[in-house]
Structure formats: C-alpha cells, structure tokens
Amino acid sequence: MWHKFLDSAVLPAAPKSTAAVLSKLAADQLLFAPLANVALFAFIECAKGTPHNTAFVLQVPRRSLACHGVARARVCG
Numbered sequence: 001m002w003h004k005f006l007d008s009a010v011l012p013a014a015p016k017s018t019a020a021v022l023s024k025l026a027a028d029q030l031l032f033a034p035l036a037n038v039a040l041f042a043f044i045e046c047a048k049g050t051p052h053n054t055a056f057v058l059q060v061p062r063r064s065l066a067c068h069g070v071a072r073a074r075v076c077g
Contacts, residue, residue, distance in 0.1 A: 002032055 006027060011020035045053050 002028070 003024075006024045007015050010023045010027065011017060014020055042051075045051055
C-alpha cells in the first residue's frame with residue numbers, strides 16, 4: 001500500500017528514473033521507517049509482556065539500556 005502510494009505520488013510519469021527511485025527511497029526512509037521502528041519496538045515490548053516499558057525503550061540510547069540491565073552489563077565498560 002505504501003509503495004503503491006509512492007509510485008503514484010512521486011514522478012508517476014517516469015517511475016523507474018533515477019530521480020524517482022532516489023526520491024522514493026528518501027521518502028521511505030525518512031517517513032515510513034521511523035514509524036515502522038516504533039511499531040516494531042512497541043510490539044516487542046507487548047509480546048514480552050511489558051508494554052509499560054515501551055516509552056523507556058524508545059527514549060533511552062542503546063548504551064544506556066545496556067547499563068540499566070536490559071542487555072548485558074559488560075557493555076557498560
């Protein structure tokens with residue numbers, strides 16, 4: 001659905017041109033990828049049974065997560 005929208009919205013006259021492909025790639029990475037990542041992390045926390053940790057996992061940098069016991073403590077070195 002997302003890619004069909006991009007095909008119809010971004011340079012529909014020449015959908016396989018370099019400019020169209022790069023524009024679609026940029027739109028996909030800047031608009032859709034962040035939303036997909038948030039949905040993925042939220043799903044993972046809900047699947048683990050800890051939906052209350054979702055905001056914490058999304059806000060704290062990865063190194064800090066390791067230091068808070070979410071990953072192995074030796075990463076904090």
